Amino acid sequence: MGLSGILSRSSKRASSQGAKLGQVIALANQKGGVAKTTTTLNLAVAFQEQGFNVLGVDLDPQGNLTMSQGMDPDTVDRSMFDVLVHSLPIDEVIHRTEIDLAVSSIDLAGAELALSSMIGRERALQKALLPVRSRYDYVLVDTPPSLGLLTINALTASDSVIVPVQCEYLSLRGLVQLENTLSMIRENLNPTVEIRGILPTMYDGRTLHSKEAVEMLKENFGELVFDTRIRKTVRYAEAPVQGSSVLKYDPSGTAAEAYRELAKEVLDGATPREHA
Numbered sequence: 347m348g349l350s351g352i353l354s355r356s357s358k359r360a361s362s363q364g365a366k367l368g369q370v371i372a373l374a375n376q377k378g379g380v381a382k383t384t385t386t387l388n389l390a391v392a393f394q395e396q397g398f399n400v401l402g403v404d405l406d407p408q409g410n411l412t413m414s415q416g417m418d419p420d421t422v423d424r425s426m427f428d429v430l431v432h433s434l435p436i437d438e439v440i441h442r443t444e445i446d447l448a449v450s451s452i453d454l455a456g457a458e459l460a461l462s463s464m465i466g467r468e469r470a471l472q473k474a475l476l477p478v479r480s481r482y483d484y485v486l487v488d489t490p491p492s493l494g495l496l497t498i499n500a501l502t503a504s505d506s507v508i509v510p511v512q513c514e515y516l517s518l519r520g521l522v523q524l525e526n527t528l529s530m531i532r533e534n535l536n537p538t539v540e541i542r543g544i545l546p547t548m549y550d551g552r553t554l555h556s557k558e559a560v561e562m563l564k565e566n567f568g569e570l571v572f573d574t575r576i577r578k579t580v581r582y583a584e585a586p587v588q589g590s591s592v593l594k595y596d597p598s599g600t601a602a603e604a605y606r607e608l609a610k611e612v613l614d615g616a617t618p619r620e621h622a
C-alpha cells in the first residue's frame with residue numbers, strides 16, 4: 347500500500363482525552379535515528395515541569411534512554427528484561443533520575459526470543475504497568491527501531507502513539523508499515539490504540555527538502571501532524587553526554603522550548619491532578 351492508500355483513514359488526531367490521566371504513550375517508528383529517545387526524555391521532562399508525574403520506560407536493548415540519564419545499561423543488574431520475562435515488579439527497576447525511569451540493559455536483546463514461547467507474550471508490558479499506572483499521570487515508552495515483540499508490547503500497553511519522523515522523504519515511507527502494524531494491533535490486541543500525533547523532527551527551515559517533507563506529511567496525514575516542529579540542532583546530542591535532558595542542559599534555549607511546546611500540544615489543556 348502506498349502513502350495514498352491510507353488517505354481514506356481518518357486523519358484527525360486522537361482527541362485531547364482531557365482529564366483522563368494515567369495514560370501510556372509509546373514513542374514508535376521502526377526507522378532508526380528519528381528522535382524517539384530524544385523525544386521520550388524531553389517530552390517527559392516537559393510534562394514534569396508542568397507538574398505531572400511521569401514514568402519513562404526504556405524498552406530498547408540499545409539502552410539509549412537509560413544512557414541519556416547517565417546510567418550504563420551494561421552494568422545495571424536488573425532491567426525491563428527481568429520485568430517482561432521473569433515478572434519482576436517494575437518498581438524494582440525504576441531509578442529516580444530527572445524522571446522516574448524503568449531501565450534497559452543489554453539483556454533486553456534476548457527478550458524477544460524469551461517472550462516468543464510465552465503465553466501472553468504481547469501483554470507482558472501491559473501487565474507489568476498495571477500496579478504502577480495509577481501513580482503516574484503519563485507513562486512514556488521508548489521503543490527500539492523495529493516492529494518486533496518489544497514494540498508490539500509497547501503498542502499493546504499504550505493508549506496512544508507519538509511517531510517522530512525525520513523531515514526527509516525516505517522517512518515518510520516507513521509510516522505505512524507502522525500504520526499496518528497498528529491496524530493489526532487494533533484488530534487483535536488493543537482496539538483503542540490511536541496515533542496521538544506525528545512529530546516532524548530534525549527540521550531544517552533553511553532547506554527546501556525539509557519544508558517539502560513536512561508538506562508531504564500534512565498532505566498524507568492531515569491533522570495527525572503536530573504543529574510543533576523539532577528543529578535540527580546539536581543541543582539534542584550534547585545534552586545526553588551530560589546525562590541530562592535538553593530542558594536541564596539549556597533550560598532557556600530554543601531546543602528546550604520546542605519540547606515545552608510539544609508538551610502543551612499533547613496535553614491540550616489537561617491539568618495535573620492532586621497527588622497525595
Ligand SMILES: Nc1ncnc2c1ncn2[C@@H]1O[C@H](COP(=O)(O)OP(=O)(O)OP(=O)(O)O)[C@@H](O)[C@H]1O
Pocket residue numbers: 377378379380381382383384385406408410489490491547548549576577578579580582583584
Ligand atoms: N532535533 C534534532 N536535531 C539534531 N540532532 C538530533 C535531534 N534529535 C535527535 N538528534 C540526535 O540524533 C541522534 C538520534 O536520535 P535518537 O537517539 O533520539 O533517535 P532514535 O529514534 O531513538 O534512534 P534509535 O532508532 O536508534 O533508537 C542522536 O544522536 C540525537 O542526539
Ligand SMILES: [Mg+2]
Pocket residue numbers: 382383384406410411488489490
Ligand atoms: Mg532510541
